[in-house]
Amino acid sequence: xxxxxxxxxxxxxxxxxxxxxxxxxxxxxxxxxxxxxxxxxxxxxxxxxxxxxxxxxxxxxxxxxxxxxxxxxxxxxxxxxxxxxxxxxxxxxxxxxxxxxxxxxxxxxxxxxxxxxxxxxxxxxxxxxxxxxxxxxxxxxxxxxxxxxxxxxxxxxxxxxxxxxxxxxxxxxxxxxxxxxxxxxxxxxxxxxxxxxxxxxxxxxxxxxxxxxxxxxxxxxxxxxxxxxxxxxxxxxxxxxxxxxxxxxxxxxxxxxxxxxxxxxxxxxxxxxxxxxxxxxxxxxxxxxxxxxxxxx
Amino acid sequence: xxxxxxxxxxxxxxxxxxxxxxxxxxxxxxxxxxxxxxxxxxxxxxxxxxxxxxxxxxxxxxxxxxxxxxxxxxxxxxxxxxxxxxxxxxxxxxxxxxxxxxxxxxxxxxxxxxxxxxxxxxxxxxxxxxxxxxxxxxxxxxxxxxxxxxxxxxxxxxxxxxxxxxxxxxxxxxxxxxxxxxxxxxxxxxxxxxxxxxxxxxxxxxxxxxxxxxxxxxxxxxxxxxxxxxxxxxxxxxxxxxxxxxxxxxxxxxxxxxxxxxxxxxxxxxxxxxxxxxxxxxxxxxxxxxxxxxxxxxxxxxxxxxxxxxxxxxxxxxxxxxxxxxxxxxxxxxxxxxxxxxxxxxxxxxxxxxxxxxxxxxxxxxxxxxxxxx
Ligand SMILES: Nc1ncnc2c1ncn2[C@@H]1O[C@H](COP(=O)(O)OP(=O)(O)OP(=O)(O)O)[C@@H](O)[C@H]1O
Ligand SMILES: [Mg+2]
Numbered sequence: 001x002x003x004x005x006x007x008x009x010x011x012x013x014x015x016x017x018x019x020x021x022x023x024x025x026x027x028x029x030x031x032x033x034x035x036x037x038x039x040x041x042x043x044x045x046x047x048x049x050x051x052x053x054x055x056x057x058x059x060x061x062x063x064x065x066x067x068x069x070x071x072x073x074x075x076x077x078x079x080x081x082x083x084x085x086x087x088x089x090x091x092x093x094x095x096x097x098x099x100x101x102x103x104x105x106x107x108x109x110x111x112x113x114x115x116x117x118x119x120x121x122x123x124x125x126x127x128x129x130x131x132x133x134x135x136x137x138x139x140x141x142x143x144x145x146x147x148x149x150x151x152x153x154x155x156x157x158x159x160x161x162x163x164x165x166x167x168x169x170x171x172x173x174x175x176x177x178x179x180x181x182x183x184x185x186x187x188x189x190x191x192x193x194x195x196x197x198x199x200x201x202x203x204x205x206x207x208x209x210x211x212x213x214x215x216x217x218x219x220x221x222x223x224x225x226x227x228x229x230x231x232x233x234x235x236x237x238x239x240x241x242x243x244x245x246x247x248x249x250x251x252x253x254x255x256x257x258x259x260x261x262x263x264x265x266x267x268x269x270x271x272x273x274x275x276x277x278x279x280x281x282x283x284x285x286x287x288x289x290x291x292x293x294x295x296x297x
Numbered sequence: 298x299x300x301x302x303x304x305x306x307x308x309x310x311x312x313x314x315x316x317x318x319x320x321x322x323x324x325x326x327x328x329x330x331x332x333x334x335x336x337x338x339x340x341x342x343x344x345x346x347x348x349x350x351x352x353x354x355x356x357x358x359x360x361x362x363x364x365x366x367x368x369x370x371x372x373x374x375x376x377x378x379x380x381x382x383x384x385x386x387x388x389x390x391x392x393x394x395x396x397x398x399x400x401x402x403x404x405x406x407x408x409x410x411x412x413x414x415x416x417x418x419x420x421x422x423x424x425x426x427x428x429x430x431x432x433x434x435x436x437x438x439x440x441x442x443x444x445x446x447x448x449x450x451x452x453x454x455x456x457x458x459x460x461x462x463x464x465x466x467x468x469x470x471x472x473x474x475x476x477x478x479x480x481x482x483x484x485x486x487x488x489x490x491x492x493x494x495x496x497x498x499x500x501x502x503x504x505x506x507x508x509x510x511x512x513x514x515x516x517x518x519x520x521x522x523x524x525x526x527x528x529x530x531x532x533x534x535x536x537x538x539x540x541x542x543x544x545x546x547x548x549x550x551x552x553x554x555x556x557x558x559x560x561x562x563x564x565x566x567x568x569x570x571x572x573x574x575x576x577x578x579x580x581x582x583x584x585x586x587x588x589x590x591x592x593x594x595x596x597x598x599x600x601x602x603x604x605x606x607x608x609x610x611x612x613x614x615x616x617x618x619x620x621x622x623x624x625x626x627x628x629x630x631x632x633x634x635x636x637x638x639x640x641x642x643x644x645x646x647x648x649x650x651x652x653x654x655x656x657x658x659x660x661x662x663x664x665x666x667x668x669x670x671x
Contacts, residue, residue, distance in 0.1 A: 018299070067301050088354045089361065091457065091467065096350045153351045157379065160352070160360070162301045165377045167361045 006168045009066040009209050018069035023286055028272075029070065030205075032282075034261060035273045036061055036075030037204040039106055040083050046102045049083070050092045056169045057086035058203040060159055066209055067162045071286060073155065076107060076277040080148075081155025089167055100148045105135055107277060114274040117267050172199050172208075175217045179244060183221070183232065195224040198258055205257040211250055218246040219254035308378040312387055314340050323353040323454070329387065331375075338375060339391070343384040355454030356384060362430055362453040363388075370421030372441060372451040391451070392444050395499070396437035397607050399506055404605040408565070411503045412591065413598035414440075415568075417448035418496055423583035425450065426489045431457045433470040435495035437502060446601030459488055468542075471495060473518050474508050478529070479577050481519050483542030490577035493586070497572025504558055519546045526573060527551030534575040564591040 019029045037058045044054035061082040064073075080103050087094045112133045138144045160167070176195055177186075185191045198220035202208065207216055218241045225232055232240040241251055275281045312329050318339070319326040329340040343356040363374035363386070376387040395414065398404060418440060425432055432450060439452040455470050465485045471477070477494030479487055501509035510525060512518025523529070528549045529537060537543065554566050561569070568591040571581035581589070592598065 068299075072299070084351060085357070088352070088357050091354075093354060153345070156351045157345070157382065157384070160357075160384070161305060161379045165360050165364060167357070168365065 006170050007063065007163070007166050007209075008211070009063070009206075013066040014210065017066055019065060019071065022069045022071040023289070023291070024070055024282065028285075029065070030260065031269065031273050032070055032075050032276055033062060033065060033206060034204040035277070036079045039076065039103070039277070040079045041203075042106055043080070043083060043099070043102045046105070047094055047098060049087060049094060050090060052171060053087045053090040053092050054083070055171055055200075055203055056090055057082040059169045059208045060086060060163065060167070062203075062206045063163055063209040064159055065206070068158075070276075070282050071279060073158065074277060074279040074282070076103065077151045077155045077279075078159065079103075080152050081159050084152060085156045085159055085167075086169075089169075096149060096152065100145060100152065101137070104138055104144065104148065108135055109133055110274050110277070114271045117271045121267070169208075170213050172213045172217050172220075175213050176220065179214075179217055179221060182243065183240060185221075185230075188228075188230075190228060191221075191224055191230070194227065195220045198223050201261055202254070202258050204261055207254050207257050211254055214244045215246045215250045216254055218244055219251045219258065222251055223255055223258065305378055308376055309380060309385075312338065312340060312376065312378075312385075314342075323355050324386075328390070337390040339388045341386040341388060343386070345382050345384065352384065358456050359453045360384070360386060362456040366425060366428060366430065366453075368421060368424040369447060370417045370449055371424060372449045388451075389443070389449075391441035391449060393442045393607055394438055394451075395440040395442060395448065395503075398442065398605065399437055399502060401607045402506075404607065406503065406506075406605060407596070407599065408560075408562070409596040409599045410604050411500075412596070413601060413604055414448055414503060415496075415500055416587075416592055416598050417601070418450070418499065419583055419586045419592075421448070421450040422492055422496065423587055425456075426492070426583045429458055431459050431489060432492050432495075433457060434472060435492055435499065436472050436475045437499055440499070442604075442606065446604045446606070448601070473515065474498065474511050476518065477577070478519060478522055478575060479537070479540065481515055481522075481542070482537060482540035482544075484540050487577065489582060490580040493572050493580050493583065496583075496586075497569060500569055500572060501558070504561065516544075516546065519544075523547070523549045525557075526575075529575040537575070562591075562594070564589070564594050567591065 017029060019032075020026060024032075040057050040061060041054060043049075044051075044057070057079070061075075061079055064078055064082070068078075080099060084094065084096070084099055112131075116131070173196070176192075176199060180186050180192060180195070195217075199216065202216060202220065207219075211219075222241070224230075234240065239248070241248065272285075276285055311332060313332050315328045315330065317325060318328045324341045324343050327340045327342065329338045330336060331338060343353065345352060360374070360377055363372065364377075367373065372391065373389040374386060375389060378385050378387075418435075422432065422435070430453075432453065432455070434452055434455040435450070439450070441449050441451045443449060457466060457470075459466075466487065468480045468483050468485055468487075471480060471491060475495035475498045477487075477491050480491060498509050510518065510521045512521040523546060528547065531538070554569060555561070558566060558569070568581070568586065568589045571589070572586075574580045
């Protein structure tokens with residue numbers, strides 16, 4: 001019971017997420033979700049946090065946006081809150097101070113990159129002098145620390161509350177190992193590594209809030225075997241994924257989510273997303289892109 | 298207010314919070330009721346200090362695990378809602394706990410009563426373990442008792458999932474007197490057996506009416522344990538000398554349990570021994586425990602409704618608010634000697650203002666004959 005009852009988003013939540021309801025386009029929401037997850041991942045590495053806690057945080061983060069709009073909460077704060085909460089859930093708590101410092105460092109670095117990119121875009125012809133990134137540590141008694149701490153505590157509570165206190169998360173790794181065994185692929189180290197990688201990359205997409213673990217694992221195996229040119233029985237009546245009760249259409253959708261992560265992005269795409277880590281940036285973007293017809297909220 | 302806020306506000310409106318009935322490390326507990334039905338509940342308000350580091354880990358665990366566990370012998374979480382900065386857990390209201398029952402010297406336990414409490418403990422625990430959840434803080438004070446006598450595992454603030462067997466866990470769990478030797482030796486890879494040891498200690502305490510292994514420090518806990526059960530040999534417990542915090546604490550001989558528990562039947566002693574086995578892997582599991590002959594041999598377990606329980610204090614007319622000020626936090630863990638019998642920390646909760654619980658409570662004395670349930 002405890003291992004199978006993890007919540008998935010409902011159809012209406014998927015068809016119209018709260019952010020979309022607020023006028024944030026599909027693609028942009030997807031980018032912001034991925035970016036928020038990347039920040040969680042990077043913070044996790046800098047904090048030397050356990051992978052289980054980081055993955056759990058990313059899944060909670062993805063679920064959160066099926067019940068809340070990015071206009072209401074920023075992806076930075078919620079990502080930080082998710083990592084904090086997941087670390088407690090997985091019994092590897094991190095110090096609030098360390099987490100805040102790491103997020104501050106990451107965001108300062110991103111802001112620097114963004115400023116550089118914008119500056120070089122303005123001065124596109126002349127070679128723009130690059131400045132080194134220099135991190136200015138904040139003071140514990142300064143406002144930034146308390147503001148971030150406050151945002152973090154609020155985010156943690158909001159995640160709990162908005163997910164209806166349902167914190168069950170199931171990670172896909174054990175399932176992958178079992179499926180590879182059934183398919184007789186355990187000896188292929190390249191298969192294991194690649195599939196494992198796809199499962200990790202998938203953490204940057206909403207799929208863990210949309211599909212069951214078996215479906216996601218099958219999608220990772222599908223991508224892997226196609227990529228490595230390994231043939232598995234795929235003729236109708238005798239498809240390998242049916243062994244694991246997965247549906248072709250779902251597999252295909254999951255693969256689509258993962259593949260979209262690898263799409264080429266322009267530097268404008270990057271800077272746009274970086275500017276929307278806080279809800280302030282999202283609101284500003286919405287202001288600037290208000291539909292002419294005035295049907296926005 | 299968006300949909301989530303509205304749903305939360307609606308949930309909050311279902312419950313009325315009345316007077317405070319207790320306070321734990323991370324929560325204040327209020328008596329409450331369901332507005333529509335008048336059903337009595339306990340509302341546990343988690344303190345979220347402004348200067349603290351967000352939500353307490355125990356609170357998060359408690360919500361997480363109680364949400365998943367629904368069983369007659371596990372306390373029921375009826376609802377959760379948040380109010381501004383606080384988290385509120387709505388729990389079924391429970392009259393008393395096993396610690397108070399054990400300490401109430403006016404109550405006499407029949408072997409069948411002890412069997413009944415043990416059976417309910419094993420059932421609740423088997424359910425947790427079947428769902429891959431370790432309780433990690435079993436002690437009489439965390440076994441709450443409902444008005445109908447059903448015993449319920451409560452206080453999941455230290456609970457943990459164990460689906461991943463190779464996962465390192467903290468050994469700083471379980472109140473000292475109920476903590477198994479592998480944890481005292483710093484073992485970080487442990488499992489369901491830790492809860493079984495605690496159950497063994499509770500079992501012994503039910504028979505002795507006083508804590509079985511009351512160590513005064515972690516070191517003394519090992520000494521107390523070995524004094525009671527004999528120092529383990531390499532054969533009793535292979536590899537224990539290699540555990541991270543292993544220290545030799547002296548050689549104590551093994552005295553048969555029969556000497557201390559002279560009135561116990563062979564089945565009873567066998568189950569106790571199987572719970573208090575040094576080698577964690579050889580300790581009985583909760584499931585095996587349920588099928589142990591102890592439970593199927595005579596005398597049969599007392600029906601929960603017929604179990605002894607502390608009488609509600611008669612003639613208490615103080616308003617509860619006034620009593621509030623007198624609720625001293627009474628330690629029940631290490632370092633604290635057994636509580637004086639009438640400083641009952643749960644007394645307030647069993648003193649029903651309407652007196653409805655009084656009719657069920659019964660005081661027993663030695664002369665009274667109680668038929669055992671068949
Ligand atoms: N479900 C309940 N029904 C009735 N009273 C309760 C219930 N839960 C708790 N209480 C009362 O509230 C008190 C505080 O409970 P809580 O679980 O917060 O802390 P505790 O277990 O006593 O201490 P600690 O937090 O140190 O474990 C209890 O001692 C008990 O008197
Ligand atoms: Mg307690």
